[in-house]
Amino acid sequence: MLEHILTGFTNSMMPFNFLLIIVGLTGGIVIGALPGLTATMGVALMVPITFAMNPISGLVMLGAIYSGAIYGGSNSAILINTPGTPSSVATTFDGWPMTQKGDAEGALNASLLASAFGGVIGTLFLLFLAAPMAQLALKFGAPEFFWLCIFGLSTIASMSQGNVVKGLISGALGMLVSTIGLDPLEGLPRFTFGSYSLVQGIEVIPAMIGLFSFSQVITLVGSKNKFIAEYKGKRGATLRVAKKLWKDAKANLLRSSIIGSFVGILPGAGGEIASIISYNEAKRWDKNKANFGKGIIEGVAASESANNATIGGSLIPMLTLGIPGSAVAAVIMGALLAHGIQPGFKIFTNNAELAYTFIVSLIVVNIVMVFVGAFLIKGTARVLNVPTSYIGVAIVSLSIIGSYAIRNSMIDVMVMIFFGLVGYFGGKIGFDTGAMALGIILGPIVEDNLSRSISIAGAEGSVLKVFFTHPIALLLIILTIVSVMTPMFLTKHRSKKEAVVNDEA
Amino acid sequence: MKKNEKMVLIIGIVVILALALTGCGQTSMATKEEYPTKPLSMVIAFSAGGSSDIQARIMQKYWNKYVPEQPWVFNYKVGAGGAIGFAEIAKAQPDGYTLGGLNVPHMILQPMAQGAQFSIDDFEYISQVVTDPQVLAVQKDSPFKTWKEVIDYAKANPNKLKVGIVGTFSGHHMMLLDLQDKTGIEVTQVVYKGAADQNAALLGQEIDLMIGNVNDVMRSMENMNILGIAAEKRNDFLPDVPTLKETGLDLVSDIRRGFAVPKGTDPEKVRFLRDAFKKIQEDPDYLADMKKAGQPTDNMSGEEFDKYVHEQQEYNKNLLTKFNLIK
Numbered sequence: 126m127l128e129h130i131l132t133g134f135t136n137s138m139m140p141f142n143f144l145l146i147i148v149g150l151t152g153g154i155v156i157g158a159l160p161g162l163t164a165t166m167g168v169a170l171m172v173p174i175t176f177a178m179n180p181i182s183g184l185v186m187l188g189a190i191y192s193g194a195i196y197g198g199s200n201s202a203i204l205i206n207t208p209g210t211p212s213s214v215a216t217t218f219d220g221w222p223m224t225q226k227g228d229a230e231g232a233l234n235a236s237l238l239a240s241a242f243g244g245v246i247g248t249l250f251l252l253f254l255a256a257p258m259a260q261l262a263l264k265f266g267a268p269e270f271f272w273l274c275i276f277g278l279s280t281i282a283s284m285s286q287g288n289v290v291k292g293l294i295s296g297a298l299g300m301l302v303s304t305i306g307l308d309p310l311e312g313l314p315r316f317t318f319g320s321y322s323l324v325q326g327i328e329v330i331p332a333m334i335g336l337f338s339f340s341q342v343i344t345l346v347g348s349k350n351k352f353i354a355e356y357k358g359k360r361g362a363t364l365r366v367a368k369k370l371w372k373d374a375k376a377n378l379l380r381s382s383i384i385g386s387f388v389g390i391l392p393g394a395g396g397e398i399a400s401i402i403s404y405n406e407a408k409r410w411d412k413n414k415a416n417f418g419k420g421i422i423e424g425v426a427a428s429e430s431a432n433n434a435t436i437g438g439s440l441i442p443m444l445t446l447g448i449p450g451s452a453v454a455a456v457i458m459g460a461l462l463a464h465g466i467q468p469g470f471k472i473f474t475n476n477a478e479l480a481y482t483f484i485v486s487l488i489v490v491n492i493v494m495v496f497v498g499a500f501l502i503k504g505t506a507r508v509l510n511v512p513t514s515y516i517g518v519a520i521v522s523l524s525i526i527g528s529y530a531i532r533n534s535m536i537d538v539m540v541m542i543f544f545g546l547v548g549y550f551g552g553k554i555g556f557d558t559g560a561m562a563l564g565i566i567l568g569p570i571v572e573d574n575l576s577r578s579i580s581i582a583g584a585e586g587s588v589l590k591v592f593f594t595h596p597i598a599l600l601l602i603i604l605t606i607v608s609v610m611t612p613m614f615l616t617k618h619r620s621k622k623e624a625v626v627n628d629e630a
Numbered sequence: 631m632k633k634n635e636k637m638v639l640i641i642g643i644v645v646i647l648a649l650a651l652t653g654c655g656q657t658s659m660a661t662k663e664e665y666p667t668k669p670l671s672m673v674i675a676f677s678a679g680g681s682s683d684i685q686a687r688i689m690q691k692y693w694n695k696y697v698p699e700q701p702w703v704f705n706y707k708v709g710a711g712g713a714i715g716f717a718e719i720a721k722a723q724p725d726g727y728t729l730g731g732l733n734v735p736h737m738i739l740q741p742m743a744q745g746a747q748f749s750i751d752d753f754e755y756i757s758q759v760v761t762d763p764q765v766l767a768v769q770k771d772s773p774f775k776t777w778k779e780v781i782d783y784a785k786a787n788p789n790k791l792k793v794g795i796v797g798t799f800s801g802h803h804m805m806l807l808d809l810q811d812k813t814g815i816e817v818t819q820v821v822y823k824g825a826a827d828q829n830a831a832l833l834g835q836e837i838d839l840m841i842g843n844v845n846d847v848m849r850s851m852e853n854m855n856i857l858g859i860a861a862e863k864r865n866d867f868l869p870d871v872p873t874l875k876e877t878g879l880d881l882v883s884d885i886r887r888g889f890a891v892p893k894g895t896d897p898e899k900v901r902f903l904r905d906a907f908k909k910i911q912e913d914p915d916y917l918a919d920m921k922k923a924g925q926p927t928d929n930m931s932g933e934e935f936d937k938y939v940h941e942q943q944e945y946n947k948n949l950l951t952k953f954n955l956i957k
Contacts, residue, residue, distance in 0.1 A: 165677075166678070169677070169678040170678065173687060262830060262834075263830055263833045263834035264834060265830075265834070266831065266834060266836040267820075267831075267836065306710075307710065307711075307744065309821060309823070310798070310821060311798060312743070312744065312797065312798030312799045312803075312821075313743075313744070314744060314745060321745060321746070321747050324710050324713070324744065324745070324746075325709035325710040325713075325714055392824075392826040392827045392830050393823070393826075393827050442830065446829075446830075446833065446850060446853065447829070447849030447850045448826050448829050448830050448833075448850070449826050455826065458849075459680075459681075459684060462849070462923065462924050463684065463922070463923050465922050467849055468849055469849065469850070469851075469852050470852065471852070532706065532707065532708040532709050532714070533705065533706060533707055533708075534707070534709070534714070573823060576821075577820055577821065577822070580792075580818055580819065580820045580821070581792060581818070581820060581836065581837075583789065583818050584789060584790050584791070584792045584818035
């Protein structure tokens with residue numbers, strides 16, 4: 126195996142492949158940063174080009190685009206509060222407040238270093254633990270998915286501390302929105318009000334672009350500030366952030382990357398869930414929980430390391446079982462098949478050079494990403510030096526193009542504008558856009574797996590047995606309860622503490 | 631004054647544009663037989679990189695060989711299991727410049743059961759390119775070695791057998807209904823969003839049996855046993871798997887892909903397209919590329935495809951009525 130790893134490394138460092146890595150990363154980062162252009166689209170667009178290359182070079186490039194795009198999504202999340210891909214929703218929670226405080230550079234560098242770290246950890250799982258991880262993925266059935274999403278939703282409770290009720294209402298409205306369209310069990314249209322356009326349901330990405338970025342533009346129009354936020358480029362930000370992460374966020378990074386790798390192996394769950402769960406866990410284990418959401422590096426690091434770790438994870442079931450762990454992995458599998466390479470455990474023996482080069486190249490990709498990303502940050506951060514009036518126009522154009530590009534449909538543009546208004550006016554009455562986005566993202570997965578679990582329960586003859594006896598499901602239930610109870614306990618604890626302080630005074 | 635100058639300029643441009651446009655219109659009317667004189671829009675109802683897209687891209691390569699004058703411009707209209715894209719083709723201008731890929735039985739079932747806004751009579755069929763038959767598959771360690779054992783178990787234990795399918799009102803759903811109809815078994819139907827999570831569920835033994843397509847199961851042959859294929863004859867990709875027919879169950883079920891233009895397109899243009907597609911589909915290099923990409927080629931002319939779609943309409947209608955799924 127060591128021999129294969131070495132071959133893989135030599136192959137990745139060949140000038141042509143190394144060039145592809147740099148080009149793929151740059152392209153991926155730009156695609157990821159533009160809201161509406163997703164990692165899946167970026168990789169799918171480049172697949173035909175790989176047909177002209179040898180399969181190894183093609184895969185190396187696709188891996189670089191995938192990694193770049195997932196990282197790139199954080200740039201717009203941090204700079205203009207607009208997640209470039211659904212995986213970066215949780216990055217806005219702390220990334221945007223950091224920008225507002227004038228430390229955009231800190232947030233961007235934290236995201237870059239965390240992404241690279243997460244990417245490497247995910248790849249190490251792929252390299253050394255592919256077989257057992259693939260078996261674990263298969264243990265994950267409908268009830269486990271259901272509880273995983275409920276666990277993800279429980280984040281709302283701790284996210285909207287101080288206003289749990291409004292957070293819950295926002296989340297529930299998001300889930301309600303996600304039920305528009307064909308129902309997963311019977312295939313019949315719901316809440317379409319006779320309009321066939323709604324049969325396809327509300328697309329997640331236009332809704333999110335609306336909630337986060339279009340509403341942000343309306344706020345910008347209303348603000349008197351000439352710039353989004355103060356920004357002064359300083360030298361050595363990368364090093365400063367690296368030191369800070371090493372000092373304060375070692376455990377956080379490792380935990381988030383492991384969560385990301387595990388969530389990544391599940392088909393049907395990806396970066397969007399991993400980043401939210403990791404953010405929540407980072408907050409739970411941190412001594413200064415109250416600082417989360419106010420703009421700290423730890424929040425950005427948790428979300429971004431987790432979503433890049435899902436990349437390695439999502440390739441595990443694809444390479445070993447032929448079951449892609451994410452939409453991008455599915456596209457990459459298509460490319461493999463088109464080159465006449467069959468995925469499966471045998472790929473590691475029959476096509477060892479290809480498989481190991483691909484995996485090892487991902488490690489190289491993540492290391493190179495630090496340099497390419499640091500270079501690009503110098504440019505992207507300058508967005509903040511552009512007066513608000515121009516930025517506003519640019520964001521509106523990007524929002525419209527991005528929404529339309531999802532499936533070339535004007536409906537999605539209208540959906541985006543509608544949610545923009547919901548986000549703006551909702552925000553005024555304490556409505557929580559993050560919670561609503563969670564509802565919209567997780568709603569369909571919850572419903573799908575709930576109805577599937579109920580079908581299975583019908584055959585097993587017991588609902589209780591299906592939902593409450595599988596070990597992984599039980600673990601997730603316990604985690605959910607802990608997650609919901611912690612903020613309640615904390616509030617009590619804090620008021621007690623305050624009471625003590627008052628007594629002493 | 632300056633303002634006026636600007637106005638003159640704008641009006642000038644508008645007039646020129648208007649003239650140019652009407653002029654173009656006239657020339658194209660005058661030389662009626664020239665086709666194609668501009669790029670054709672190829673509507674794909676599934677996402678870029680999916681099997682429908684890959685097939686059309688292979689086809690494009692050979693279109694450029696036989697009709698080098700004008701290329702295809704791909705237009706992805708994704709959503710509602712393909713219904714959005716199919717409606718796009720049906721409602722396009724029948725000028726011969728919009729064509730697109732159709733999937734059967736999707737395009738038959740969507741108007742029948744889900745209120746999709748097109749019908750099978752809205753198209754002029756160009757040709758069929760792919761038939762991807764359905765198979766019955768179990769996990770490698772499953773106690774079931776033949777489909778007959780599965781049926782016996784299901785008969786003895788009504789509603790205990792968990793069968794995974796992808797989508798409702800899909801080819802899988804129809805096959806499951808047909809299977810229940812022909813064997814009299816009652817099973818629990820478990821619906822998945824896509825082949826990836828369905829395959830994972832079978833390998834994880836969440837379901838006992840699944841209905842899959844050749845294109846999806848052929849990559850998981852190490853982990854699955856294929857009990858039978860619902861086709862008239864054995865499949866090149868799975869030569870050892872017996873057909874259900876040869877083992878005594880008259881059940882044929884598959885998904886097919888073809889191409890069409892909107893109804894009302896000039897018969898001359900339809901003939902042109904049918905001839906061009908025929909040439910492409912008979913090209914040995916095209917066939918080799920299809921095989922390499924795991925696309926089960928099954929060529930049929932536009933007329934035959936048209937007939938087939940209408941037969942399937944009747945078959946599916948009967949099945950759904952029998953199970954009270956449509957009125």
